[in-house]
Amino acid sequence: MRTKIISLMAAAAGLFGLSQQASALPLQVYFNDFEINVGPEWSDANRTDAPTELGAINSYYHGNYSLSDSTTLTLTGLPTHTQLSLQFDLYLFNTWDGENTRWGKDFFSLSGDIEGSWTFTNHQPEGQSYPGSPDLIPYGTAGNMGATYVYLGLDPTGSGDEFLISHTSSTFTVTFGGPTTQTDEWWGIDNVRVTIDQPGGPANVPEPATLALLGLGLAGIGYRRKCQRKP
Ligand SMILES: [Ca+2]
Ligand SMILES: [Ca+2]
């Protein structure tokens, strides 16, 4: 499949228009750049090494997917929170046809706790429903869409946008869904990051080291009381 890649377009989730804020939530509860593995929190384990030209930015990503393929992220046991932010990079490979009705429409969708669906194109005159403007990074040598990719979103400096939602459940689930009814385009995701707020401020959430010291303190109290009961 790699040899069939003639273009690549990438987008960050936040630029889909739900939010233009930089991530401001303080507690990161999940991150995966897929360099090691996909992980059991995902419903599917596909993992692909990126083209050489992407190597400086990304290497492995979660994909490839096409047609009605989807992959679902499920996080459980989240601490108390009222807001949740999702960020990720989306790589769109080959000839995405956007709003073109003969060869599309080609959709990428989110469902579950975050809902949305957008068309993308890298060559059709009808355009796309996705409102953002990608950054252009040269890919290959020819100056046409077949030899370029478009990169949007989370960059190596860590900036980028996000989906920011009201969320209180201890479980978060989102499905990244298929783009198209055809077979000549596919996608992958990378740098998936989930952050939550901390009601009352970070000071109310003990860090692991604090919890360990607290545990030692309680153990010490128990030991002292045990000793005091001895005759
Ligand atoms: Ca990666
Ligand atoms: Ca196409």
Ligand SMILES: [Ca+2]
């Ligand atoms: Ca198509």
